Amino acid sequence: xxxxxxxxxxxxxxxxxxxxxxxxxxxxxxxxxxxxxxxxxxxxxxxxxxxxxxxxxxxxxxxxxxxxxxxxxxxxxxxxxxxxxxxxxxxxxxxxxx
Amino acid sequence: xxxxxxxxxxxxxxxxxxxxxxxxxxxxxxxxxxxxxxxxxxxxxxxxxxxxxxxxxxxxxxxxxxxxxxxxxxxxxxxxxxxxxxxxxxxxxxxxxx
Amino acid sequence: xxxxxxxxxxxxxxxxxxxxxxxxxxxxxxxxxxxxxxxxxxxxxxxxxxxxxxxxxxxxxxxxxxxxxxxxxxxxxxxxxxxxxxxxxxxxxxxxxx
Numbered sequence: 001x002x003x004x005x006x007x008x009x010x011x012x013x014x015x016x017x018x019x020x021x022x023x024x025x026x027x028x029x030x031x032x033x034x035x036x037x038x039x040x041x042x043x044x045x046x047x048x049x050x051x052x053x054x055x056x057x058x059x060x061x062x063x064x065x066x067x068x069x070x071x072x073x074x075x076x077x078x079x080x081x082x083x084x085x086x087x088x089x090x091x092x093x094x095x096x097x098x
Numbered sequence: 099x100x101x102x103x104x105x106x107x108x109x110x111x112x113x114x115x116x117x118x119x120x121x122x123x124x125x126x127x128x129x130x131x132x133x134x135x136x137x138x139x140x141x142x143x144x145x146x147x148x149x150x151x152x153x154x155x156x157x158x159x160x161x162x163x164x165x166x167x168x169x170x171x172x173x174x175x176x177x178x179x180x181x182x183x184x185x186x187x188x189x190x191x192x193x194x195x196x
Numbered sequence: 197x198x199x200x201x202x203x204x205x206x207x208x209x210x211x212x213x214x215x216x217x218x219x220x221x222x223x224x225x226x227x228x229x230x231x232x233x234x235x236x237x238x239x240x241x242x243x244x245x246x247x248x249x250x251x252x253x254x255x256x257x258x259x260x261x262x263x264x265x266x267x268x269x270x271x272x273x274x275x276x277x278x279x280x281x282x283x284x285x286x287x288x289x290x291x292x293x294x
């Protein structure tokens with residue numbers, strides 16, 4: 001399963017609102033949006049930081065399936081991380097197997 | 099193959115003890131455990147940093163198999179990264195193919 | 197598809213030269229090459245930072261295929277990230293499916 005956009009992520013973690021806030025704050029520290037002019041990509045666009053954030057969080061998740069159920073560990077859930085808030089976003093889910 | 103815990107990683111790198119120490123020190127710098135109170139997730143728990151470290155190192159590794167052998171490059175080995183030292187941990191290994 | 201070297205990455209992002217410069221500058225800030233002596237791995241080698249950079253960017257990309265075409269979102273392209281400039285490098289591409 002993968003984000004179909006290069007400024008977004010599909011990742012697996014805890015469904016805990018405060019943790020997601022921690023993630024946002026932390027990503028903003030590692031790859032700040034401002035100052036926009038620090039990034040060479042930002043000519044006409046201002047979302048270079050979103051590309052970097054997506055690089056940390058990853059593009060895709062691969063999850064095993066057994067008897068029609070996702071093989072999740074405790075608390076594992078799949079999230080879509082949106083880092084620039086542009087366009088309509090889509091996720092691709094592909095299932096293969098016997 | 100994936101860690102079944104949201105504070106742990108399965109990753110592939112060199113089996114070199116000093117490198118693993120470098121990784122630990124580096125992750126601690128990017129996502130410090132202390133001060134525990136900096137993270138909103140840490141109410142009752144104090145492992146928010148472990149969730150962040152796992153986000154950098156990734157949850158899973160997908161390895162091709164040919165004739166029953168893992169298609170590894172030179173020095174590639176699979177490791178389990180444990181970032182909070184809680185609970186008994188498990189790894190899921192799923193093999194698919196013809 | 198994966199890098200066969202533990203100091204390199206296969207990743208998916210925009211084919212935009214300035215963005216790739218941003219990525220390089222950003223990775224150098226998160227995992228600086230210098231001072232070489234800061235890393236314990238660097239005894240005889242000096243590429244510890246390349247191992248860390250590859251940890252952020254990831255080792256592999258898993259891409260769905262439908263009717264012989266990669267299921268890419270807009271602008272998605274696959275890149276090989278080389279972080280230490282040593283050895284001849286190789287990428288493994290494995291295709292599975294019905």
